[in-house]
Amino acid sequence: MKIFTNKIFLVVLALIIALIWVQVYYILSSYSRDVNSYASLVKWVWTLTRDTKSTILKVDEKKQLQVWDTIATMWQDSILVIEWWDKSITRLSWNSRVVIKETDISKDLSKINISFELLKWKTWSTVVSMFSGENHFKQEINGSVAAVRWTIFEASSDDNYIRVIDHEVSVESWSWETKTIHTWEAIDLKSFSLKALQNAIDKSWEDLNKTLDKDYLKNLQADIINQFKTNNVFKNIANN
Numbered sequence: 249m250k251i252f253t254n255k256i257f258l259v260v261l262a263l264i265i266a267l268i269w270v271q272v273y274y275i276l277s278s279y280s281r282d283v284n285s286y287a288s289l290v291k292w293v294w295t296l297t298r299d300t301k302s303t304i305l306k307v308d309e310k311k312q313l314q315v316w317d318t319i320a321t322m323w324q325d326s327i328l329v330i331e332w333w334d335k336s337i338t339r340l341s342w343n344s345r346v347v348i349k350e351t352d353i354s355k356d357l358s359k360i361n362i363s364f365e366l367l368k369w370k371t372w373s374t375v376v377s378m379f380s381g382e383n384h385f386k387q388e389i390n391g392s393v394a395a396v397r398w399t400i401f402e403a404s405s406d407d408n409y410i411r412v413i414d415h416e417v418s419v420e421s422w423s424w425e426t427k428t429i430h431t432w433e434a435i436d437l438k439s440f441s442l443k444a445l446q447n448a449i450d451k452s453w454e455d456l457n458k459t460l461d462k463d464y465l466k467n468l469q470a471d472i473i474n475q476f477k478t479n480n481v482f483k484n485i486a487n488n
Contacts, residue, residue: 283353285313285332285362290460292326292342294319313348320345320368327456332362334377335468336385339460341453344369349388359383370404372457374464391422392437400461402454408437411449 287296288310296303296311297318304322305311313319313330319340321328326342333353340346345368352361360377363386375385375396387394389403389410400413410419411434420426421440429435429442436443 283333285330285351286310287313287319287328287330290327290329293322294326294328295322313351315348315351317348318345334360336373336375336377337464338371338373339457341370344371346371366403366405369406370402372402374461375399390437393420409434409443410437
């Protein structure tokens with residue numbers, strides 16, 4: 249009787265896991281319709297340089313990104329957000345500049361490669377995906393490369409550091425030395441050693457990003473729940 253009960257439990261567990269994976273498939277399928285990444289301004293002014301031509305863009309003006317686009321914020325208190333295809337985001341502080349190096353995402357999601365280089369000042373990234381295999385999310389800062397997955401981290405080109413807010417970041421130096429830094433740790437990119445940053449932390453920038461992250465993740469969760477309801481597995485099975 250106990251063996252029979254265990255078999256029933258395993259069957260039910262397998263069905264639950266199967267249903268979850270089907271739901272995830274439908275959600276990912278809905279997102280896969282648009283595999284582009286976009287930038288938009290939260291405050292003040294930013295510029296987009298493409299093929300040597302620079303364009304000044306305004307608040308809430310959304311722009312699809314291409315490889316080798318250079319994005320820069322102008323004036324104090326400017327904030328720009330890049331929404332990558334996988335729903336990860338990168339925010340540029342005022343007077344910051346990045347260049348897009350990869351936005352290579354296949355329609356079947358077998359290849360997801362995102363990378364960019366910080367040329368000036370600082371960024372805050374919230375990475376919500378678990379990249380696996382050859383897929384990656386990378387940021388280059390002064391010759392070092394940060395590879396991340398499911399992580400929140402801050403990077404500064406001017407002050408030469410990477411700081412982990414949540415989870416971990418694997419950093420490779422220009423000489424191919426690799427280190428992993430964890431939550432609340434920071435690395436000095438010049439000496440390639442752990443660094444104390446209490447005096448260098450911009451508390452207002454951190455608090456702002458934490459607030460924006462909270463709102464963004466709340467909206468993302470609501471969007472996923474909505475996708476879950478819209479693409480209900482039983483509804484799709486009934487319609488097929």
